[in-house]
Amino acid sequence: MSGELERRYRRVLRLLPRYYRAQWEQDMIGAFLDGWLTGDPETDEYISRVAWPGWAEVTSVAGLAARLYLGGTGAPRRYFAWGQAVRRAVLAVLLVHAVLAADILVFLERGRRLVGWLPPPPASLVIAPGGGWDMEYYLVSIAWIAIFVTLALGYYRTARVLAALAIVPGLAALIQAQLTGIMPGPFAAWPFWVLFDLAPVLAMTAFHRNAPPAAPLPWLLALPAGYLLVYGPLLALQATGNSAWLPDFPGLCCILVSLACLVHTPRAWSRQAGGTGPWSLTLVLLAAVAGAYRILTLPGYLHDPHLITVSLTELLIMVGAVVLVAPDAARAQAAAPAPPPYPRAMTA
């Protein structure tokens, strides 16, 4: 009676992890069919032939699947490891945004000479004050600091809403550029928007109710530390007239991920240190983002073989560094430490 409709709904439920389906699938199918079938054989046969699970139903199952695959407290080890890795990767990408925003704040300050001892920015980098788009760009950039801090402090919903709003102006600018051929304001191109704006906003699904809170202090301290680590050497190169050594942003991302992999490798290879797997998985995810960005920006250098060589070298170094942590990342799915129990686990 319910054959076709049941088959269609079973197909939707394949989005869910196998362990979950084993436990809940029959129940879910029963509840779903109860909502459609009337008990009258003819009517039910007709319904079964023509009805489909609606978009809202499919979306609810997809949302549940995302929560389960990016597991939190109480999830099986493999999914907990993926959840932790994605949550840390999102925080790391937001940290990059926040460091960039801090640089913009310092850059604006240097332009206005509010702090006397900081050198003014090079004339070639000073952008003439533009219209509303420039102002919007600066505001959105600085908003990423608030989004990063909010997420690190555990205000997941607020961070998700702010981040979803923050990526809209960049998208609007890109669409306008697509239509008019002129990019309004200093917004980044599509590869940056997709990899550094849209992807983390979507991946923030991993910060659900069951996600264990991250320790906020190390992440918050990473902001000033990250700024000094990145911009200290860059400002030194700029000040000493060695700007030619400055890597472009995709190159910088590859270098930073490579350094992070090298720093993490002794722990990843140590037999004593347990629970490093999710961090290794995080680094693999970040390498995938940095590598994709490096590759997508290569066409801009096709006119210069030297820059292509430099870019490919950065990419190869990163791949070499990631290979060092990849085995630990692979093991993470089986051997990540057990997730902390629910606060009130099965107290009945």
Add this chain to the structure above:
Amino acid sequence: MTGQAFFVLTALADEPRHGYGIVGEVAELSGGRVRLKIGSLYGVLDRLAAEGLIEPDREEAHDGRLRRYYRLTRDGRGALAQEAELRAATARVVRVRLGLAGAEAAG
């Protein structure tokens, strides 16, 4: 406690119900404002079960399928009572601040 979890626990307060029974009861309790999709319902149910607030009650055959019924545990009943008290207290404060409490008493 989320609004959905609160409604699901409330739907199970008077008697055990199966999945679609909970969906219908929640819609009725909320005056049609909360219409749970099956994916959302089971997302709430598995979380409440893992937290020990609900548990399976029985299974019954219906049209060739098994319906699983759920009931509140003692912890679930306690958590629901606590949440209801909290929401009622909040509502009382809101009514006082809006000047509705006195008007109602007078009316």
